[in-house]
Amino acid sequence: MRDVAKKERVADERSAKISESAVRRLSIYLRLLQEADSLGQETISSEELAERGGTTAAQVRKDLSLFGSFGKRGLGYAVGELLRELREILGLDRSWRVALVGAGKIGSALISYRNFQLRGFNIEAVFDTDPEKVGQSWGADTILNDARMELVLAEKEIDIVVLAVPADAAQAVTDRVVSSGVSAILNFAPVRLRVPEGVSLRNVDMVVEMEGLAFSLTSELR
Amino acid sequence: MRDVAKKERVADERSAKISESAVRRLSIYLRLLQEADSLGQETISSEELAERGGTTAAQVRKDLSLFGSFGKRGLGYAVGELLRELREILGLDRSWRVALVGAGKIGSALISYRNFQLRGFNIEAVFDTDPEKVGQSWGADTILNDARMELVLAEKEIDIVVLAVPADAAQAVTDRVVSSGVSAILNFAPVRLRVPEGVSLRNVDMVVEMEGLAFSLTSELR
DNA sequence: CGTATCTTGTGAATGTTTTCACAAGGTGTT
DNA sequence: AACACCTTGTGAAAACATTCACAAGATACG
Numbered sequence: 001m002r003d004v005a006k007k008e009r010v011a012d013e014r015s016a017k018i019s020e021s022a023v024r025r026l027s028i029y030l031r032l033l034q035e036a037d038s039l040g041q042e043t044i045s046s047e048e049l050a051e052r053g054g055t056t057a058a059q060v061r062k063d064l065s066l067f068g069s070f071g072k073r074g075l076g077y078a079v080g081e082l083l084r085e086l087r088e089i090l091g092l093d094r095s096w097r098v099a100l101v102g103a104g105k106i107g108s109a110l111i112s113y114r115n116f117q118l119r120g121f122n123i124e125a126v127f128d129t130d131p132e133k134v135g136q137s138w139g140a141d142t143i144l145n146d147a148r149m150e151l152v153l154a155e156k157e158i159d160i161v162v163l164a165v166p167a168d169a170a171q172a173v174t175d176r177v178v179s180s181g182v183s184a185i186l187n188f189a190p191v192r193l194r195v196p197e198g199v200s201l202r203n204v205d206m207v208v209e210m211e212g213l214a215f216s217l218t219s220e221l222r
Numbered sequence: 223m224r225d226v227a228k229k230e231r232v233a234d235e236r237s238a239k240i241s242e243s244a245v246r247r248l249s250i251y252l253r254l255l256q257e258a259d260s261l262g263q264e265t266i267s268s269e270e271l272a273e274r275g276g277t278t279a280a281q282v283r284k285d286l287s288l289f290g291s292f293g294k295r296g297l298g299y300a301v302g303e304l305l306r307e308l309r310e311i312l313g314l315d316r317s318w319r320v321a322l323v324g325a326g327k328i329g330s331a332l333i334s335y336r337n338f339q340l341r342g343f344n345i346e347a348v349f350d351t352d353p354e355k356v357g358q359s360w361g362a363d364t365i366l367n368d369a370r371m372e373l374v375l376a377e378k379e380i381d382i383v384v385l386a387v388p389a390d391a392a393q394a395v396t397d398r399v400v401s402s403g404v405s406a407i408l409n410f411a412p413v414r415l416r417v418p419e420g421v422s423l424r425n426v427d428m429v430v431e432m433e434g435l436a437f438s439l440t441s442e443l444r
Numbered sequence: 445c446g447t448a449t450c451t452t453g454t455g456a457a458t459g460t461t462t463t464c465a466c467a468a469g470g471t472g473t474t
Numbered sequence: 475a476a477c478a479c480c481t482t483g484t485g486a487a488a489a490c491a492t493t494c495a496c497a498a499g500a501t502a503c504g
Contacts, residue, residue: 018441019491020434027433028414045451054414057451058493065453073452074500090433091440098432105331110428112327115412121432160435183442184435186428190337192250192276200438202431206332206408209424210320210343211249211312212242213382213406216422218313219240220405241461267481279481280463287483295482296470450501455494462489471480 022063023090028053029060030086037079045076095120097157099182101173102164103128103143106188110162111139124156129169149173153180160184167191244285248308250275251282255305267298317342319379321404323395324386325350325365328410332384333361346378351391371395375402382406389413 032052036044046060053060064070064082067089071077087093098121100107110116111123126138129146136143144152153161161177163170163185170189177185184200187193190208195201254274258266268282275282286292286299289311293299309315320343322329332338333345348360351368358365366374375383383399385392385407392411399407406422409415412430417423 018437021491023434023437024430026437027430030433031412031429047451052414054416056493058495059491061451061453062492069453071452072500073498074450074502076451089437089440091436092433096432096436096439105327105334109327109331113428115429116432119429119433121436159439160432184439186431186435190253192274194276198442200435202434204426204428204431206335206426207253207337207341208246208249209408209426210318210338210382211252211314211341212245212424213408213422214313214318214343215240215245215248215311217318217381217406218311220420243461269481278463280465281461283481283483284462291483293482294470295468296480298481445504447504448502450499452497452499454496457492457494459492460490462487464485464487466484467482468484469480469482471478473478474476 016066018066022066025053025055025059025063026086026090029063030083030090030092033079033083033086037083041079043072043076044079044082046071048076092120095122096159097122097124098160098162099123099125099127099153099156099158100162100164101127101146101149101177102166102188103130103133103138104164106164107162108138110164111141121160124158125152127152150176150180153177153182158182160186162186162188163193164188238288240288244288245312247275247277247281247285248312251285252305252308252312252314255301255308259301259305263301265294265298266301266304268293270298314342317344318381319344319346320382320384321345321347321349321375321378321380322384322386323349323368323371323399324388324410325352325355325360326386328386329384330360332386333363343382346380347374349374372398372402375399375404380404382408384408384410385415386410 029049032049033044046057049060050057068085070082070085100110100123103126107126111126116123123141126141126143127146127149128134128143133143134145159182161182161184163173165173167189170187170191171193174185174193174195178195178199183198185193185195187201187203190205193201251271254271255266268279271282272279290307292304292307322332322345325348329348333348338345345361345363348363348365349368349371350356350365355365356367381404383404383406385395387395389411392409392413393415396407396415396417400417400421405420407417409423409425412427415423
């Protein structure tokens with residue numbers, strides 16, 4: 001399970017480990033930069049990014065310094081330039097081929113979510129097991145039979161799978177997705193999936209978040 | 223006597239700050255315990271919770287020890303007992319009054335998500351600004367006019383608001399929600415909301431998660 | 445040109461979370 | 475009862491993340 005031995009060989013310079021929370025913040029900075037840019041703002045300080053992003057100026061500078069020196073002392077960061085840099089860092093200077101597995105309500109919300117397409121995440125295929133749904137069209141896509149999933153994932157060279165299936169099906173679908181060569185999954189099912197080393201997994205779990213809120217409310221009233 | 227000692231300890235430790243990630247894990251342990259319980263399993267070890275929850279046995283024990291000693295050395299934890307304890311810790315030994323603001327696709331997915339009601343999160347009101355939607359019925363609820371929000375939030379003593387409105391409306395709605403006395407918000411809008419001290423906020427931001435995956439994929443191939 | 449004012453980039457300090465490691469307590473077997 | 479084995483609970487250590495604090499570069503302006 002936990003292999004201490006392998007960690008011996010720590011990868012060097014290029015792939016210094018960036019924490020998940022740092023990446024999350026970068027994504028937020030990117031959003032703020034897009035906003036600033038669309039308002040015609042030309043420069044922005046770490047202070048302003050921090051203020052609007054809910055963090056501190058030092059944190060912003062540390063985060064950015066993980067990848068280079070993009071600012072000008074005394075001035076701040078050039079919005080357009082930092083925007084380009086961040087896009088490149090996050091891998092958004094290209095488009096990504098996404099497949100949606102599970103054409104339920106959550107999937108439906110995703111499909112119609114324009115921000116996705118706008119940011120280069122293109123939904124190339126939608127799958128479901130329900131024979132009534134297969135063949136129906138969904139946005140620009142036609143719902144495909146789940147049985148063809150492996151084939152299509154490979155054929156269409158899908159980069160990222162969004163998993164929106166019931167909890168009890170999620171692990172089995174995940175295994176099939178991984179075996180088709182996909183190595184990034186966004187999981188909406190309320191389960192903790194197991195994926196092999198090298199596959200990136202993010203979870204969106206509304207129940208966990210709600211329970212977190214319940215906890216805060218509860219412990220406040222001690 | 224035992225009871226008294228235990229309550230004191232719990233009270234003491236509630237004042238200590240529990241990290242957000244610890245709370246998230248507790249929520250996951252709870253889910254695993256429910257699963258184990260429904261399969262008739264009577265005891266469970268930190269090792270098994272760790273394995274199935276994607277963490278380590280030491281982490282599980284540390285997390286639980288923040289609130290008390292629930293296990294038996296040599297044996298593990300009694301599933302039923304730990305289940306009760308965790309429910310109480312997380313504040314799930316009661317039900318919570320939830321309102322949904324924004325009757326769009328995401329809201330729709332939430333309404334039909336049975337896990338919510340099952341876990342004691344009862345949706346007591348749904349609001350939208352769209353005159354075409356107001357008055358329509360949604361699940362068991364009728365969509366209410368956004369203008370009446372403050373009134374209804376207070377009247378129905380809403381504990382938690384789920385915010386599923388467009389990004390550019392989110393901050394204004396948040397301010398109104400907070401001023402109505404609600405102090406827990408689950409935000410689905412892709413913005414970083416500002417809330418006063420004492421208001422709990424959780425964000426579910428799909429774009430941030432997708433960009434995190436894009437980053438992983440990108441930095442792997444460098 | 446000199447001086448006042450910004451704001452970055454970054455080591456060092458501090459704070460937080462996770463992991464380690466093991467004594468202590470419990471069970472089962474002979 | 476003695477022994478072999480489990481598994482918890484927890485200080486201490488290690489790893490990781492954030493904040494501090496300030497030198498250094500850049501601008502603006504008299």
